[in-house]
Amino acid sequence: MTHSPLSIDLDRSSPVPLYFQVAQELERRIMSGEMPAGTRLENELVLAERLGLSRPTLRQAIEYLVDRGMLVRKRGVGTQVIRPRVRRPVELSSLYDDLARVGEEPRTRVLRLAVEVPPDPVAAQMELPPGTEVYVLERLRLAKDEPLALMRNHLPLGLVELDEGELSAQGLYRLLRAAGVTLKMASQSIGARNATPTEAEALDEPPGAPLLTMERVVYDDTGRVVEVGSHVYRASRYSFELTLTG
Structure with missing residues (x-):
């Protein structure tokens, strides 16, 4: 062209x-x-x-x-x-809202929604006793019909009623805020690794393609853990932006 x-x-x-x-x-x-x-x-x-x-x-x-x-x-x-990467600021915001804000037309496929006992390390991050049941949510996020991220989240029960239809239509943080949850702060780490065959297929990438990773623990205004997230993003279509001051 x-x-x-x-x-x-x-x-x-x-x-x-x-x-x-x-x-x-x-x-x-x-x-x-x-x-x-x-x-x-x-x-x-x-x-x-x-x-x-x-x-x-x-x-x-x-x-x-x-x-x-x-x-x-x-x-x-x-x-x-080339099609620009989605550049996401590193702040307490949802990927859905970030994509909507820049006109990327976010869509969500809910791959799994269940109530079950999480692994002990996740329960510890959530500050819950081992054996406590929580929501487990797995989603594929798309931008303009192009796969962008795979997201796995754990949430305590009793905060919000999660529904597959609602989760397909809007972002998780919007649902939490609508339920009266005030998101206050997060602990977050960003890394990179190669895609597994399953991840590569879901994200339309070749096996072993580079992925960006984000691990996040989110707290509300009372100090309670409201979400533990583990996400992977296509490095070819996504980047994080940080503002550093001295």
């Missing part, structure tokens, strides 16, 4: 670097769908000349978007738009 010759109005008196102005405008067009996946950029030399930029400046803009998972360089093809 090609695109019409690229034209960008640049403010050369602005303190914003020219490469970043180019990158921001390209990002806007990609996210809005003006430059859909498959769109090829022109040769760097031709494009730099048209925009009145040096080639290193244009290359810096392109590299910025390559790093953000919006462009890819392919030998023999050139620079091409």
Whole structure:
């Protein structure tokens, strides 16, 4: 797929670097769908000349978007738009709400909903005596009909009545808040590993593909554990964003 010759109005008196102005405008067009996946950029030399930029400046803009998972360089093809990764801030929010906020049209398939005794380590995380029954919930989350994440959650009984239909229609945290649960804080760890054959099939990835992992324990405003979550995400379509301050 090609695109019409690229034209960008640049403010050369602005303190914003020219490469970043180019990158921001390209990002806007990609996210809005003006430059859909498959769109090829022109040769760097031709494009730099048209925009009145040096080639290193244009290359810096392109590299910025390559790093953000919006462009890819392919030998023999050139620079091409790819479907952007879902970038999720590391905060106490649900994946469903994060996807809805950026227009990714979340959908959920409930794979399993049961009441059973969890493994002892999970009971310990939930601060429950061994042998206590809890909700066990397994879901496949999709973004615009594309598999994105497999989620396994344990919740204590008595907080909220979980229903497969409701869980398919909206996010877990929305259901908890609607039931009067105030989510206050979470302990969370992020990692990575390779997909098992079952995970790879569910997420439409090759066996052994890289996955991002998130383990989370969520507390309400009384200090009670309300959820223990174990999620895996497609690394090809997903990333976490952190803001660091010093």
